[in-house]
Amino acid sequence: MKVTLKIWRQPDAQTKGAMHTYDLDGVSSDMSFLEMLDVLNEDLIAKGEDPVAFDSDCREGICGMCGLMINGQAHGPEVTTTCQLHMRSFKDGDEIVIEPWRADAFPVIKDLVVDRGAFDRMIQAGGFISVNTGSAPEAHSVPVPRDDAIRAFNVATCIGCGACVAACPNGSASLFMGAKITHLGELPQGQPERDSRVVGMVSQHDAEGFGGCTNIGECTAACPKEIPLDVISQLNRDLQTALRHGH
């Protein structure tokens, strides 16, 4: 099939970017979206042009590295990651608009590649638990109620891709933050740092320049891991508890 691609091109962070149009022929519906971009890049390289820069790593939907705004939807029209999106979701003759995540906290490095270091700094500000290194503790020594374990596991599937920020009209990272806070807060190992975690992550979130959540719900619809909105309620609840404890 044949598609028309409108892609954001920007040589580096300092230079202003613009949309460029490319016609691509010979696309198979079995190709993944990123393979389609690989084909485009081979064409561009053959013509001596600069290939389109985009992020990817596992191409299995588990690492969170990929992420493109495709026709106005984060990760495109299916509930999955960009790498797991296939060209069968498009038709012959389609026009496909491809942009990077738009958030000032995720500055564009080049073309479609953005710097998501803000997420790493939020994790450093509280998204961890402290354990002693050395021999692993006996797993059965810390019982976890089944429902808590299920909730923790479900939200631990967040891969930190940033689609929630990209889709949010406020540019808020509350779904990502809520996923981490719920994941660690549901488990016994997460309790000692529960208060400082939420306070640290929220202050870092705000300092990075993400917007405030108004519970619009675009994030959860874009999330490839279907993290539910209740993690944001949990985040607010934990924040209130921490503030009550004098943090």
Next chain:
Amino acid sequence: MAASGIIFILYVLAHMYGNLKAFSGHDAYNEYAHHLRTIGQPMLPHGNLLWLMRIGLIVALVVHVYSAAALWRRARSARSTQYVMKKNLASSFSSRWMRWGGVTILLFLVWHLANFTIGKVNIQGGETNDPYNLLVDTFEVWWMTLIYLAAMFALGMHLHHGTWSAAQTLGLTNNAKSRRNAKTLGWILAVLVAGGFSLVPIFVLAGVIN
């Protein structure tokens, strides 16, 4: 945002319910308006409870508008480059209209207070010191009723999203069931308040209240 919003919700519920007194006729309505100023007497001087409420509402308004402006400013600086193409998939229209809807309500509030409280403007030129007659004279004019109905639509939308959003902000919706309940409550309050407020202007215009 949530705390000041809930103060408004309680207030509009009470206000809407009070307005329905118009269906009981001239004397009952005016007595109710007068009674609002004498509640608590002689413990409280004339009109004091009303003033306590007004101060509470003014504080809530300042907090609410200030927080709304802060959220608006943060959202704008969080995405200074807009998408060429952006679809909204899951969000309700009311959730995306909180800001402009809020501004609409604020403008309406100024109009409404000028109309009935501070300015007491009778656009039919009749008397202004009789609350019931002022009400009837106002809503007999079709475009006045229309302005109020439009404002109630904006208020209903604001309540539809605001109720659920406040529950979420307060950390009350930690599972799918409570989330559904909060959204249902948003619908109920929106229909109850906007619908209840709309009854009086509609029935005045229809000539039932006169």
